[in-house]
Amino acid sequence: MATDDMWIWDGGRLCLDFTNTLRHRxxxxxxxxxxxxxxxxxxxxxxxxxxxGAPAPADAAVLASGRRLRETVDRAVLAVADGRLPSSGDVTLLNRAAAEAPRPALQIAVTDGRLEPAGTTSTATDPAAALALIAQDAVDLLLSAEIRRVRVCGAEMCALRFLDRSPAHNRRWCSMSRCGNRTKVRLHQARARRSEHTPAD
Known part of the structure; x- marks a missing residue:
């Protein structure tokens, strides 16, 4: 059984967080x-x-479907982020999965004495429909300008996917507190070891 701390939420998009449930690719x-x-x-x-209160899945079919969707999202996102088209099979699977999502419920709010839209909420009553919401998020990402900001963590032992929303678009790590700091410490230690073994002039 996975625990909550096994899951990482640094992807910046729901569909990327879902792809990151497969670690150490x-x-x-x-x-x-x-x-x-x-x-x-x-x-x-x-x-x-x-x-x-939604019921938990009771069979392996939903799990297999979720894993299949996860890998389809990963392939499609990385392809489009790299300037390539996803495979026709991946497009078909994403479209079919996204079409199964429940219709978002429009919300309203009273602002300054008048009714205004307050966005939408999307939750599912079963895991299969929840997977469809992930597919919808992936389709939205694939069609948005943000797709060019999808990155793979630069730490050699990570490879998590994330959306680079940094002002300069130069974020290298899925998380500075995790991979960024670890990499900097490792590089600093390697430089220190090299300088210890470098003969003085």
């Missing part, structure tokens, strides 16, 4: 955090996609 056997249907339900609840 550079390894021959990546680290799976969605090991069973209960893990998937907990992730969807923590992401705010499941309505309160």
């Amino acid at each position: 550079w390894r021959p056997t990546p680290g799976e955090t969605l090991r069973n249907p209960g893990d998937l339900a907990r992730w969807l609840q923590k992401a705010g996609l499941l309505a309160p």
